[in-house]
Amino acid sequence: MSIVEQFVTMDYGPAxxxxxxxxxxxxxxxRRFGHFIGGAWQVxxxxxxxxxxxxxxxxxxxxxAQGSASDVNAAVKAARSALPAWQSLTPHARARYxxxxxRQVQKHSRRLAVLETLDNGKPIxxxxxxxxxxxxxxxxxxxxxxxxxxxxxxxxxxxxxVGQIIPWNFPLLMLAWKIAPALAxxxxxxxxxxxxxxxxxxxxxxxxxxxxxxxxxxxxxxGDSSTGEALVAHPDVDKIAFTGSTEVGRAIRKATxxxxxxxxxxxxxxxxxxxxxxxxxxxxxxxxVDGIWLNQGQVCCAGSRLxxxxxxxxxxxxxxxDRMNTLRVGPPLDKAIDIGAIIARVQxxxxxxxxxxxxxxxxxxxxxxxxxPSRGLYFPPTLLSNVHPTSVVAQQxxxxxxxxxxxxxxxxxxxxxxxxxxxxxxxxxxxxxxxVSLHVAAxxxxxxxWVNCTNLFDAS
Amino acid sequence: xxxxxxxxxxxxxxxKRTTEAPISPADTALAHLRGRALExxxxxPLNLDWVEDVRINTSAVERRAQTLGTRRTVxxxxxxxWLLRAISCMDLTTLSGDDTDERVRRLCxxxxxxxxxxxxxKLAIESLEIKVAAVCVYHSFVETARRALExxxxxxxxxxxxxxxxxxxxxxxxxxxxxxxxxxxxxxxxVITRAHVFGGRWQALYDEIASFKHACGPAHMKVILGTGDxxxxxxxxxxxxxAMMAGADFIKTSTGKEPVNATLPVGLVMTRAIREYANRxxxxxxxxxxxxxxxxxxxxxxxxxxxxxxxxxxxxxxLFRFGASGMLADIERQLEHHATGRYSADYRHPxx
Numbered sequence: 072m073s074i075v076e077q078f079v080t081m082d083y084g085p086a087x088x089x090x091x092x093x094x095x096x097x098x099x100x101x102r103r104f105g106h107f108i109g110g111a112w113q114v115x116x117x118x119x120x121x122x123x124x125x126x127x128x129x130x131x132x133x134x135x136a137q138g139s140a141s142d143v144n145a146a147v148k149a150a151r152s153a154l155p156a157w158q159s160l161t162p163h164a165r166a167r168y169x170x171x172x173x174r175q176v177q178k179h180s181r182r183l184a185v186l187e188t189l190d191n192g193k194p195i196x197x198x199x200x201x202x203x204x205x206x207x208x209x210x211x212x213x214x215x216x217x218x219x220x221x222x223x224x225x226x227x228x229x230x231x232x233v234g235q236i237i238p239w240n241f242p243l244l245m246l247a248w249k250i251a252p253a254l255a256x257x258x259x260x261x262x263x264x265x266x267x268x269x270x271x272x273x274x275x276x277x278x279x280x281x282x283x284x285x286x287x288x289x290x291x292x293x294g295d296s297s298t299g300e301a302l303v304a305h306p307d308v309d310k311i312a313f314t315g316s317t318e319v320g321r322a323i324r325k326a327t328x329x330x331x332x333x334x335x336x337x338x339x340x341x342x343x344x345x346x347x348x349x350x351x352x353x354x355x356x357x358x359x360v361d362g363i364w365l366n367q368g369q370v371c372c373a374g375s376r377l378x379x380x381x382x383x384x385x386x387x388x389x390x391x392x393d394r395m396n397t398l399r400v401g402p403p404l405d406k407a408i409d410i411g412a413i414i415a416r417v418q419x420x421x422x423x424x425x426x427x428x429x430x431x432x433x434x435x436x437x438x439x440x441x442x443x444p445s446r447g448l449y450f451p452p453t454l455l456s457n458v459h460p461t462s463v464v465a466q467q468x469x470x471x472x473x474x475x476x477x478x479x480x481x482x483x484x485x486x487x488x489x490x491x492x493x494x495x496x497x498x499x500x501x502x503x504x505x506x507v508s509l510h511v512a513a514x515x516x517x518x519x520x521w522v523n524c525t526n527l528f529d530a531s
Numbered sequence: 532x533x534x535x536x537x538x539x540x541x542x543x544x545x546x547k548r549t550t551e552a553p554i555s556p557a558d559t560a561l562a563h564l565r566g567r568a569l570e571x572x573x574x575x576p577l578n579l580d581w582v583e584d585v586r587i588n589t590s591a592v593e594r595r596a597q598t599l600g601t602r603r604t605v606x607x608x609x610x611x612x613w614l615l616r617a618i619s620c621m622d623l624t625t626l627s628g629d630d631t632d633e634r635v636r637r638l639c640x641x642x643x644x645x646x647x648x649x650x651x652x653k654l655a656i657e658s659l660e661i662k663v664a665a666v667c668v669y670h671s672f673v674e675t676a677r678r679a680l681e682x683x684x685x686x687x688x689x690x691x692x693x694x695x696x697x698x699x700x701x702x703x704x705x706x707x708x709x710x711x712x713x714x715x716x717x718x719x720x721x722v723i724t725r726a727h728v729f730g731g732r733w734q735a736l737y738d739e740i741a742s743f744k745h746a747c748g749p750a751h752m753k754v755i756l757g758t759g760d761x762x763x764x765x766x767x768x769x770x771x772x773x774a775m776m777a778g779a780d781f782i783k784t785s786t787g788k789e790p791v792n793a794t795l796p797v798g799l800v801m802t803r804a805i806r807e808y809a810n811r812x813x814x815x816x817x818x819x820x821x822x823x824x825x826x827x828x829x830x831x832x833x834x835x836x837x838x839x840x841x842x843x844x845x846x847x848x849x850l851f852r853f854g855a856s857g858m859l860a861d862i863e864r865q866l867e868h869h870a871t872g873r874y875s876a877d878y879r880h881p882x883x
Contacts, residue, residue: 073608074608077611077612077613081612083835084605086606196601351591351592354588354591357595358591389810393565407603407604501588
């Protein structure tokens with residue numbers, strides 16, 4: 072196609088990010104990784120490996136070590152023996168390590184963003200502009216807390232050795248959310264990244280080496296759920312920190328109930344996205360784009376349940392459909408696409424299954440007629456309307472780019488519908504009236520409340 | 532006065548909503564929006580509900596505007612094509628106290644040949660015959676511009692109605708329009724009385740703009756809102772909707788003389804207002820950001836704003852213009868880079 076033809080069509084055309092540096096990094100490691108234990112790379116004790124693939128192409132990216140109970144044990148031992156020296160450091164000294172981690176993340180930000188996109192399938196724009204900058208921000212922020220620890224938290228002591236299990240939806244960011252505060256407060260960690268997305272965690276391990284982090288302070292053990300189970304069961308772990316599905320969270324709670332272990336769980340959500348008639352509707356639609364179509368909807372706090380005031384429902388739906396027609400689904404490394412690939416076949420099937428069930432229960436399903444890639448694991452942005460609280464798509468977390476919409480008559484009914492869920496992660500309210508927005512927000516049973524915005528994250 | 536309370540054409544049902552329907556060659560509509568044909572704006576009676584209904588959340592608008600440049604990008608040949616499109620949508624402008632006939636003639640020469648011949652050849656785009664959309668000048672130079680642009684399809688736009696402040700007596704402002712139209716201006720860029728917006732005197736604003744439109748006769752009217760003066764996005768949205776109801780062919784952000792001129796948040800609010808008006812009435816109004824647009828990169832951001840918010844009809848000079856001059860030089864340098872891999876000094880490109 073010549074410039075003359077493109078002048079007529081005004082297509083966006085491809086705008087690919089260059090993955091060569093990330094591939095070169097993988098190649099330098101021979102595309103095969105061991106565990107990072109005691110500051111060194113260890114071959115897995117039973118020499119078993121598993122693959123990680125790029126969900127947009129199906130291509131294998133690397134071999135990862137499958138962590139056995141013995142590998143986990145070695146990591147916990149390393150974390151335990153590193154603990155006294157780590158705790159005896161001055162707060163300032165720990166802060167300097169955290170600061171150095173932040174700096175290295177920034178220096179390697181492009182490579183980390185590309186690796187994240189290759190492994191997870193999220194658009195490069197998101198990993199470049201959201202994920203990686205937030206990772207650096209978390210380490211900077213917690214360097215500050217590390218410095219101020221004794222003044223701000225006098226008399227409190229660290230847990231000790233923390234076992235951390237993180238999900239695949241924001242791999243490096245979830246690692247930062249866990250490791251930064253743990254290290255800042257004088258703990259040492261054993262972290263198991265998700266089976267689907269271990270690569271940026273391993274790149275982070277290399278960064279720990281670059282800054283000469285004392286061996287054993289951070290340990291990374293890769294593997295599947297059995298590795299996680301071994302970590303949860305290990306008697307010498309003082310605390311388990313888990314982010315992931317509610318189902319697995321329940322299992323971990325059961326497994327640790329009899330033990331001394333502290334536990335923190337960050338689980339699923341079916342967060343309400345409430346739009347009142349006096350909202351800036353166009354802005355609410357943009358909020359939905361950020362709320363349910365960011366990261367292919369694979370966000371725990373995604374505003375996946377749209378509650379619309381009856382009087383503006385038809386107009387809002389029309390605006391949403393118009394906006395969905397402008398969303399671009401395509402190769403995650405393309406800088407101008409909005410929606411990338413779904414993490415894995417099992418998730419894709421799950422999303423499709425829940426949508427089908429919703430439709431069978433009476434929901435109307437609408438998807439825009441936009442070009443979809445011919446290969447790779449993609450799911451189009453989807454709007455389900457005529458949804459009622461009884462429907463599975465109103466109750467169950469779908470974890471995909473699927474918005475379920477229903478109406479309400481009054482603020483009281485909005486609150487009732489919003490709170491009619493087993494979840495309570497987040498919620499957002501859209502209204503230009505201070506009275507309505509603050510009054511409703513105060514009644515919503517959710518941990519994070521956004522007014523006239525959504526999915527705004529910061530370390531603070 | 533009867534108000535239009537229900538817009539012609541209800542919003543289509545969910546099932547039928549698709550991307551742009553295929554356009555038949557015989558289709559002469561001014562524009563299409565999500566498959567619906569739109570006509571040139573004839574104005575509608577003032578509907579105060581449409582003004583009162585306006586709800587703009589500034590933070591949310593700023594957030595969206597901030598990522599416009601990061602969510603979309605065009606590279607290589609596509610970028611070259613988009614930059615050429617930007618040129619074809621430019622109103623090359625000179626509105627300085629030191630303007631003279633010869634200065635205007637020089638600008639018109641650049642308007643006819645915005646890209647130097649060697650570069651046109653290198654890019655192999657002779658067949659496109661790229662020229663700007665219009666030249667925009669003060670009334671004194673309308674005749675000079677008209678003569679200099681004779682035989683080309685480039686339009687002459689005159690700023691009018693006491694530009695830039697717009698505070699001369701109304702009869703004089705209307706006379707000014709008539710004189711420019713008689714002198715041969717194809718388009719008139721008028722300014723609104725910002726005080727009407729601050730005072731919420733919507734009827735007065737509507738009447739003023741409607742009288743300007745009447746004086747324009749066959750000429751197209753662009754209504755400059757003075758967004759740098761209006762300041763709040765709510766004011767911008769309300770002034771936009773009144774201007775469109777009063778018959779604006781285009782709504783334009785600013786005079787270029789304000790402390791802050793065209794910004795993406797303002798553009799977003801105005802394009803959304805245009806979309807709303809089109810959905811309610813079936814009329815297509817054009818958009819012109821003016822002032823503060825200096826770089827090729829900015830031109831691409833504005834084009835992707837138009838493409839995503841309104842669609843391909845608003846990527847043409849019928850419905851989209853850049854009020855700019857310096858931007859052309861940056862675009863030429865960018866095109867030179869595309870052709871040769873090198874950036875040239877700006878003195879290597881003919882002066883506008």
